[in-house]
Amino acid sequence: MRLHLLAAALVLTVATAAAQTAPPPVAPIPAPVQANVERLQKAALASDLAYDIVESLTTEVGPRLAGSDAEAKAREWAVEMLRANGFQNVRIEPFTIPYWERRIERATVITPRGRQALVVVALGGSPSADVEAGVVRFASMAALNAAVPESVRGKIVFIDEPTVRTQDGSGYGAGVGKRGQCGTVAHAKGAAACIIRSVGTHSHRFAHQGGSTHPRPAPVAPSAAVSPPDADQLTRLLARGPVRVKLEIGVETRENAPSGNVIGEIVGRERPDEIIVIGGHLDSWDQGTGAIDDGAGVAITTAAAKLIRDLPRRPRRTIRVVLFGAEETGIHGGIAYARQHAEAMGKHIVAAESDFGAREIYRIRTRFGEGALPYARALQGALAPLRINQGDNATGGGPDLGPMRAAGVPMVELSQNGWDYFDYHHTPDDTLDKIDRTELRQNVAAYATFAYLAAEMDWDFRKTADAAAEKGRTP
Amino acid sequence: MRLHLLAAALVLTVATAAAQTAPPPVAPIPAPVQANVERLQKAALASDLAYDIVESLTTEVGPRLAGSDAEAKAREWAVEMLRANGFQNVRIEPFTIPYWERRIERATVITPRGRQALVVVALGGSPSADVEAGVVRFASMAALNAAVPESVRGKIVFIDEPTVRTQDGSGYGAGVGKRGQCGTVAHAKGAAACIIRSVGTHSHRFAHQGGSTHPRPAPVAPSAAVSPPDADQLTRLLARGPVRVKLEIGVETRENAPSGNVIGEIVGRERPDEIIVIGGHLDSWDQGTGAIDDGAGVAITTAAAKLIRDLPRRPRRTIRVVLFGAEETGIHGGIAYARQHAEAMGKHIVAAESDFGAREIYRIRTRFGEGALPYARALQGALAPLRINQGDNATGGGPDLGPMRAAGVPMVELSQNGWDYFDYHHTPDDTLDKIDRTELRQNVAAYATFAYLAAEMDWDFRKTADAAAEKGRTP
Numbered sequence: 032m033r034l035h036l037l038a039a040a041l042v043l044t045v046a047t048a049a050a051q052t053a054p055p056p057v058a059p060i061p062a063p064v065q066a067n068v069e070r071l072q073k074a075a076l077a078s079d080l081a082y083d084i085v086e087s088l089t090t091e092v093g094p095r096l097a098g099s100d101a102e103a104k105a106r107e108w109a110v111e112m113l114r115a116n117g118f119q120n121v122r123i124e125p126f127t128i129p130y131w132e133r134r135i136e137r138a139t140v141i142t143p144r145g146r147q148a149l150v151v152v153a154l155g156g157s158p159s160a161d162v163e164a165g166v167v168r169f170a171s172m173a174a175l176n177a178a179v180p181e182s183v184r185g186k187i188v189f190i191d192e193p194t195v196r197t198q199d200g201s202g203y204g205a206g207v208g209k210r211g212q213c214g215t216v217a218h219a220k221g222a223a224a225c226i227i228r229s230v231g232t233h234s235h236r237f238a239h240q241g242g243s244t245h246p247r248p249a250p251v252a253p254s255a256a257v258s259p260p261d262a263d264q265l266t267r268l269l270a271r272g273p274v275r276v277k278l279e280i281g282v283e284t285r286e287n288a289p290s291g292n293v294i295g296e297i298v299g300r301e302r303p304d305e306i307i308v309i310g311g312h313l314d315s316w317d318q319g320t321g322a323i324d325d326g327a328g329v330a331i332t333t334a335a336a337k338l339i340r341d342l343p344r345r346p347r348r349t350i351r352v353v354l355f356g357a358e359e360t361g362i363h364g365g366i367a368y369a370r371q372h373a374e375a376m377g378k379h380i381v382a383a384e385s386d387f388g389a390r391e392i393y394r395i396r397t398r399f400g401e402g403a404l405p406y407a408r409a410l411q412g413a414l415a416p417l418r419i420n421q422g423d424n425a426t427g428g429g430p431d432l433g434p435m436r437a438a439g440v441p442m443v444e445l446s447q448n449g450w451d452y453f454d455y456h457h458t459p460d461d462t463l464d465k466i467d468r469t470e471l472r473q474n475v476a477a478y479a480t481f482a483y484l485a486a487e488m489d490w491d492f493r494k495t496a497d498a499a500a501e502k503g504r505t506p
Numbered sequence: 507m508r509l510h511l512l513a514a515a516l517v518l519t520v521a522t523a524a525a526q527t528a529p530p531p532v533a534p535i536p537a538p539v540q541a542n543v544e545r546l547q548k549a550a551l552a553s554d555l556a557y558d559i560v561e562s563l564t565t566e567v568g569p570r571l572a573g574s575d576a577e578a579k580a581r582e583w584a585v586e587m588l589r590a591n592g593f594q595n596v597r598i599e600p601f602t603i604p605y606w607e608r609r610i611e612r613a614t615v616i617t618p619r620g621r622q623a624l625v626v627v628a629l630g631g632s633p634s635a636d637v638e639a640g641v642v643r644f645a646s647m648a649a650l651n652a653a654v655p656e657s658v659r660g661k662i663v664f665i666d667e668p669t670v671r672t673q674d675g676s677g678y679g680a681g682v683g684k685r686g687q688c689g690t691v692a693h694a695k696g697a698a699a700c701i702i703r704s705v706g707t708h709s710h711r712f713a714h715q716g717g718s719t720h721p722r723p724a725p726v727a728p729s730a731a732v733s734p735p736d737a738d739q740l741t742r743l744l745a746r747g748p749v750r751v752k753l754e755i756g757v758e759t760r761e762n763a764p765s766g767n768v769i770g771e772i773v774g775r776e777r778p779d780e781i782i783v784i785g786g787h788l789d790s791w792d793q794g795t796g797a798i799d800d801g802a803g804v805a806i807t808t809a810a811a812k813l814i815r816d817l818p819r820r821p822r823r824t825i826r827v828v829l830f831g832a833e834e835t836g837i838h839g840g841i842a843y844a845r846q847h848a849e850a851m852g853k854h855i856v857a858a859e860s861d862f863g864a865r866e867i868y869r870i871r872t873r874f875g876e877g878a879l880p881y882a883r884a885l886q887g888a889l890a891p892l893r894i895n896q897g898d899n900a901t902g903g904g905p906d907l908g909p910m911r912a913a914g915v916p917m918v919e920l921s922q923n924g925w926d927y928f929d930y931h932h933t934p935d936d937t938l939d940k941i942d943r944t945e946l947r948q949n950v951a952a953y954a955t956f957a958y959l960a961a962e963m964d965w966d967f968r969k970t971a972d973a974a975a976e977k978g979r980t981p
Contacts, residue, residue, distance in 0.1 A: 090742045093622035104619055144579055147568035147795075150934060235710060236794070236934035260937040264795070267565045319711070320622075320739070459625060459711035462735040 055404035057412055064487055067342055068413050068480055074338050075476035081334035082468050084112060085326040085389075089463045094317040097357035098130040098288030105313050109293040109329070109354050116337045118295030118352065126367035128357045130288035131155055131242070132317075135281030136255060138226070142268055142275075149265070150258040151226070152318065153280045154210060155242015155360055160253030162187070163277040164223045168269050172209040175216055184221040187276050188213070189228075189269075191262055196232040200387060200449040206230045210241050214251030224253040224278050228262035230453065236260055237458035240316040242360060253280050290314070290356035292364045295333075297340045299349040299486060306375065307350045307485045308382035308440075309336065309478060312358035312431060319461030323452065327466060327474075328385035328429075329354050335478035339486070346486035348380060355431040358386070365431030369438060376438040381485050381492045383443040384429025385478065388456075389466045390448040392477045396422035398442035399492045402499030406490045410443070413480050417473055422446060441492035443485075445477050530879035532887055539962055542817055543888050543955055549813050550951035556809035557943050559587060560801040560864075564938045569792040572832035573605040573763030580788050584768040584804070584829050591812045593770030593827065601842035603832045605763035606630055606717070607792075610756030611730060613701070617743055617750075624740070625733040626701070627793065628755045629685060630717015630835055635728030637662070638752040639698045643744050647684040650691055659696040662751050663688070664703075664744075666737055671707040675862060675924040681705045685716050689726030699728040699753050703737035705928065711735055712933035715791040717835060728755050765789070765831035767839045770808070772815045774824040774961060781850065782825045782960045783857035783915075784811065784953060787833035787906060794936030798927065802941060802949075803860035804829050810953035814961070821961035823855060830906040833861070840906030844913055851913040856960050856967045858918040859904025860953065863931075864941045865923040867952045871897035873917035874967045877974030881965040885918070888955050892948055897921060916967035918960075920952050 060068070088108060095105040106123050113121045133153040140147050141163070164187045169175040171192045175183070190209045195202035209227050217225035229239035238256045255278060257265065268274045293313060299305060311328020315321020336352050339345075355364030369376070395414055397407040404424065411421040427433070428442035436442055455461045485492075535543070567583050570576040581598050588596045608628040615622050616638070639662045644650040646667045650658075665684045670677035684702050692700035704714035711733045730753060732740065743749045768788060774780060786803020790796020811827050814820075830839030844851070870889055872882040879899065886896040902908070903917035911917055930936045960967075 086742070090739060091617070091619045091746070093620075093739075101620055108619075142566070144566045144583075145568075145576055234939045236712070236937065260935075260939050263939060264565060264568075264937070267561070271566070460735075462711065462739070464709045464735050464738060 055408060058405040058409040058490065060409055060413065060484070064484070067483060070342070071338055071479040071483055072416065072476045075335070075479050076472050078334065078338065078472065078475065079468060080337060081330040081471050081475045082466070084330035084333055085322060085466060086463055087112065088326045088329060089320040089322045093320045095313065095315050095321060096132060096317040097314040097360040097363065098128050098290050099132065102290060102314050102356060106291055106293050106356070109313060113293065113295035113333065113352070116333065117340055119298050121295045123291045123293050124367070124371055125289060125291040126363065127287040128290045128360065128363045130285045131360060132283045133280070134283055135279060137279040138255060138257065139277045140265060140268060140274060141277060149261040150236045150238050151255045152238035152240050153282060154214065154254040154256055155240065156251060157214065157254040157280055157282060158251065159282050160224060160278055160280045162223045162253065163275060166265065166269060166274045166276050168266060172212055175213070178220065180220040183217070185223055187224045187226060187278065188217050188222045189226045189265060191228045191266055193228065194230050194232050194453055196450065198448055198450050199446060200452065202232065203230060203453055207241070210256070214254035215249045217252035218250050222252055226276070226278070227256050229256040229258055231259060231456070231458065233454040234259050235460070237460055240318055240457040253278060255280060290363060292356050292368050293354040295352050297336055297345055297350040299347050300345045301347040303349050304378050305348040306379050307348055307482055308353055308379060309350065309482050310353035310355060311385045312355040312364060314357050314359055316359055316457050318457070318459040320463065321461060322463045323388040323461050323465055324456050325386045327389035327471065331385045331389070331471065331474045331478055334475045335482055338475070338479045339483050346483055347489070348486040350482050350486050358431055362430050362433060366434050368431070369434030376435065376440060379435060379440040381441045381443055382428060382432050382435050383445060383481060384432050385445070385474065386429045387447045387449055388452045389471045389474060390450070390452070391470045391473050392417065392419055392445045392447055394420050394422040394446040396426035396444040396446060397424050398426050398428065398436065399424060400494045401496035402494035403441070403490065403492045406492060410481055410484060413484060414477055417477050419477060439493070443481055445481065447474070530883055533880040533884040533965065535884055535888065535959070539959070542958060546813055546954040546958055547891065547951045550810070550954050551947050553809065553813065553947065553950065554943060555812060556805040556946050556950045557941070559805035559808055560797060560941060561938055562587065563801045563804060564795040564797045568795045570788065570790050570796060571607060571792040572789040572835040572838065573603050573765050574607070577765060577789050577831060581766055581768050581831070584788055588768070588770035588808065588827070591808065592815055594773050595769065595771045597769050598766045599769060599842070599846055600764060600766040601838065602762040603765045603835065603838045605760045606835060607758045609758055610754060612754040613730060613732065614752045615740060615743060615749055616752060624736045625711045625713050626730040627713035627715050628757060629689065629729040629731055630715065631726060632689065632729040632755055632757060633726065634757050635699060635753060635755045637698045637728065638750055641740065641744060641749050641751050643741065647687055650688065653695065655695040658692070660698055662699045662701060662753060663692050663697045664701045664740060666703045666741055668703065669705050669707050669928055671925065673923055673925050674921060675927065677707065678705060678928055682716070685731070689729035690724045692727035693725050697727055701751070701753070702731050704731040704733055706734060706931070706933065708929040709734050710935070712935055715793055715932040728753060730755060765838060767831050767843050768829040770827045772811055772820055772825040774822050775820045776822040778824050779853050780823040781854045782823055782957055783828055783854060784825065784957050785828035785830060786860045787830040787839060789832050789834055791834055791932050793934040795938065796936060797938045798863040798936050798940055799931050800861045802864035802946065806860045806864070806946065806949045806953055809950045810957055813950070813954045814958050821958055822964070823961040825957050825961050833906055837905050837908060841909050843906070844909030851910065851915060854910060854915040856916045856918055857903060857907050857910050858920060858956060859907050860920070860949065861904045862922045862924055863927045864946045864949060865925070865927070866945045866948050867892065867894055867920045867922050869895050869897040869921040871901035871919040871921060872899050873901050873903065873911065874899060875969045876971035877969035878916070878965065878967045881967060885956055885959060888959060889952055892952050894952060914968070918956055920956065922949070
């Protein structure tokens with residue numbers, strides 16, 4: 032947050048001193064459209080529809096691991112829910128995934144004083160294991176990378192790298208590297224197993240789940256995360272002398288497990304083939320009930336589209352709510368969607384995914400053509416009453432949008448405040464009580480504003496700087 | 507806290523308006539004794555001895571269930587630690603207890619949508635069980651008490667009574683009733699099992715352990731606690747229709763398991779047979795590592811006595827540190843101590859137990875003869891630089907002191923701020939990181955002040971009002 036303020040101050044200084052680069056103009060919004068924006072925001076800030084949706088999903092279905100029966104029930108739930116809210120073309124687009132489920136995970140630390148249980152969770156993709164070995168600690172993933180194989184062969188490597196708390200989730204990007212790499216690197220160096228300090232920012236006895244996002248992972252050593260207090264305990268014990276750990280992991284895997292994306296639409300009144308995608312992911316890790324990750328995203332985007340449907344007339348373009356399946360175990364839903372809709376990618380006007388909890392949105396980021404920046408500024412102007420600032424034009428979009436981004440679809444990111452997101456994310460503690468109704472309403476207002484404007488205006492978010500120059504000043 | 511301030515304001519008003527009851531006089535403290543008090547406080551506020559003790563216990567021994575091998579290792583640890591700190595007459599006073607350990611605990615809620623796991627912990631004294639039955643919810647223990655047996659026969663009763671957050675722990679006193687009674691009442695009414703909302707003040711997926719404090723409990727139904735978010739989930743599901751729960755509990759029990767109190771002394775220079783008891787309990791529940799409950803109490807009182815030992819000369823009376831065994835499963839250590847020292851109870855001058863965490867002490871309460879209230883005021887005066895206020899003369903003392911209190915031993919309570927104590931107490935989250943070094947030092951300063959004055963002065967805390975009147979104004 033401090034860095035963020037510093038950056039803002041710097042921008043101000045530069046602008047005041049020289050005004051070297053004029054900001055892009057703001058695309059105008061016609062009065063009747065602006066009136067609908069205000070109507071949507073007012074309705075969203077007074078509605079508990081999103082809360083009711085996430086309450087229903089997390090209560091009735093609960094945890095919904097990718098490829099499981101519970102995820103199938105979540106799809107049934109989603110179809111019912113979208114139909115009940117008046118969506119059109121409600122359907123499941125199925126695909127299959129490699130299934131991975133943790134059944135057993137136990138870690139016991141063995142010292143001269145006796146045995147102590149550690150709070151652990153198997154990491155996604157880990158093989159089963161029953162190993163007992165000495166532990167070698169590394170302060171970071173980089174330190175393990177630098178280690179000679181002789182120093183870890185037959186040992187359990189322990190990566191004690193902490194996760195930094197930030198508003199924008201950047202601490203996760205840095206911390207998650209060890210989660211994705213530790214098992215592979217440990218295997219390559221001949222280690223018996225890998226234990227990481229959880230990718231989390233709290234100090235509770237929760238271990239964070241998570242796994243590789245590679246569909247075809249390299250061979251990995253058995254891998255588990257320990258809770259932050261258990262990582263501290265292990266570090267204190269290692270400071271006293273050699274420590275052994277017995278690690279037991281039992282997993283169930285199978286090929287071709289069923290998953291699917293669930294889709295519902297508000298069909299556009301003039302250009303139904305032009306698509307605005309908003310959505311979240313329907314699956315969750317299975318320690319918690321997936322409230323902030325990502326029941327909230329499902330609820331926010333569905334409620335936003337429903338409020339747009341309730342306007343006196345539908346917008347020009349189609350708003351498609353995509354509830355992705357199997358995000359957590361490899362972004363399978365996002366990959367399947369882009370493949371199944373490959374021919375229509377050019378008709379995908381813009382996409383935004385809500386997959387970062389339910390705290391207040393503070394920023395809009397985009398990935399538009401340079402000539403479309405006036406639309407980014409117009410969007411921010413419409414979002415300003417919700418306390419949303421202008422971000423940069425370099426967002427990656429949400430995780431499920433990666434394949435669409437690669438296909439050239441413009442992206443919008445409505446950035447939630449992630450200050451406490453990694454206190455709960457992928458833990459047993461990701462439950463409904465972590466969602467604040469007032470903040471959730473603000474999220475719905477922001478998504479409704481964005482989706483309505485993108486669908487109602489004829490803005491081309493792909494527009495290049497050259498195209499803008501040819502036409503004279505945008506828009 | 508608000509109530510507390512209100513009470514203080516009330517006292518002030520009454521005092522100002524009428525001065526109807528003069529406060530008791532303050533017993534004087536000679537200058538050399540006062541100088542030692544200041545020296546002790548200064549040393550305590552600069553010492554991490556207590557932190558090092560609780561770090562060592564929770565790291566090296568970890569969880570130490572009453573009667574377990576780990577508790578035996580904790581006794582060995584305590585003997586070494588007391589000797590290393592220069593205590594005299596270090597010894598274990600053994601006794602035996604009925605052993606109870608949870609081995610398996612699983613609860614699954616079954617609804618038309620499928621099954622969900624609940625975070626549960628078996629309650630101390632529960633029998634083993636494997637039952638599946640419909641659930642009947644009660645908003646309070648009183649509601650279950652009022653229910654006719656026909657309404658719960660064969661069912662799992664669910665007591666959803668919350669615990670109120672307070673500074674002085676009074677919310678626990680009210681909330682813990684359901685934990686002690688639910689199993690017995692459920693059994694008497696023919697219910698299949700009892701599930702309670704955890705006696706805790708947080709909203710995390712931790713279930714709180716705990717059990718009956720009766721050495722000879724009545725027959726009980728299988729009993730477990732669910733985490734607060736799981737209690738909310740169960741309540742939401744019940745609002746939608748009938749719910750079944752499958753509850754599996756596996757316990758190990760045996761008679762005559764070994765436990766014991768560990769004792770170390772600073773022998774008095776003039777009246778070695780007159781005893782000041784301070785201490786905490788050595789055992790813990792086994793989900794966490796027993797840092798705030800009660801590694802902190804062990805550390806605070808031991809460090810306080812050690813600082814007194816480091817004075818140029820020992821105080822007149824003996825300071826006895828008693829580290830009680832098997833408190834959690836029935837106050838066995840406190841009962842054994844009072845029985846084993848029954849003949850010396852008259853020589854027990856005063857006792858204080860630290861068993862309420864490690865937050866700052868804000869109050870001194872006493873249980874003295876009416877004629878000894880000037881000593882209470884003198885103690886508070888000496889503690890005032892540590893921001894400690896005068897409480898009432900009606901403390902019950904700590905849990906292990908109950909049997910001594912019954913034998914007429916005067917009591918002192920140094921009240922820790924319990925605002926967040928029941929966020930961690932009896933959960934996996936009771937770990938070292940929950941202890942603040944600065945607050946811990948203040949605790950040591952307070953215990954050192956009290957124990958030193960009680961041991962150095964010839965105050966008689968049993969003195970009656972009549973005795974005080976006979977002698978003229980106290981002291």
